[in-house]
Amino acid sequence: MEHREVGVLVRSAVDGDAAAWKAIVEGLGPLVWSVVRAHRLSDADAHEVYQTVWFRFAQHLGRIREPEKAGSWLASTARHECLKVHRNARRLMLTDDPNLLDRVSEDGTPEQSLLDAEEAAARSESVRRLWQEFEELGERCRQLLRVLIASPPPSYQEVSAALDIAVGSIGPLRQRCLRRLRARLEARGAT
Numbered sequence: 001m002e003h004r005e006v007g008v009l010v011r012s013a014v015d016g017d018a019a020a021w022k023a024i025v026e027g028l029g030p031l032v033w034s035v036v037r038a039h040r041l042s043d044a045d046a047h048e049v050y051q052t053v054w055f056r057f058a059q060h061l062g063r064i065r066e067p068e069k070a071g072s073w074l075a076s077t078a079r080h081e082c083l084k085v086h087r088n089a090r091r092l093m094l095t096d097d098p099n100l101l102d103r104v105s106e107d108g109t110p111e112q113s114l115l116d117a118e119e120a121a122a123r124s125e126s127v128r129r130l131w132q133e134f135e136e137l138g139e140r141c142r143q144l145l146r147v148l149i150a151s152p153p154p155s156y157q158e159v160s161a162a163l164d165i166a167v168g169s170i171g172p173l174r175q176r177c178l179r180r181l182r183a184r185l186e187a188r189g190a191t
Contacts, residue, residue, distance in 0.1 A: 003068040010067035025054065028071050032078050039082035045089075049081045056081075133184040141177035148174060 006027070012020035032053050036046045056077055057070075064073060134142065147159050160167045 003071075006070050007066075007068035010061065010064060010070050014062045014067075024070065028074055031071055032074050035075050035078035036082060039079075039086070041082060041085055045085050049078065049085060052081050053078045129185065129188065130181075133181060133188065136184060137177060137180060140173075141180065144170070144173060145177055145181075 006024070009020045009024050009027070013024060032050055036049050036053075039049075041049060053074060057074060060073075064070060134145070137145075143163055144159070144165070147154060147162060154162070156167045156170050159165065159170055165173065
């Protein structure tokens, strides 16, 4: 089909001409099929994509700015829909194997694994925030807290000698530093 002819047919279809719609589908249907088939979908997925492309075309028919390029629009839409099917297929693993569906792994059920993964991600994010706020503390606080979290923990005499802080000041300074860190975390909504 020529671009000019496609443009005329699209405009007629917008005005409700059923014959124009049929001519568009017959004329550009092979183009849509060729794009869909190039993506090597299953027959069921290919038919689904083909129908979806024409449904989207019907939805947007009156809004297509360049009716002469309807073929390009259809090909692009077909490609996007095929890629969407491929992305979704990677996320899903279809099975009818009851042993696989009801399997409880060493880590627990799939639901528990998901919950554990989400919890681990939340912990990781909390730790990242903690260290981000820690780095914003003053140098003196960072030094003191780093020394105090060493393993094995040093004695206050060792801390005093290393950081040149009076032994009696270490505890109160530690508390002030931790309060500042807690306040920074709370200000950012972290707990």
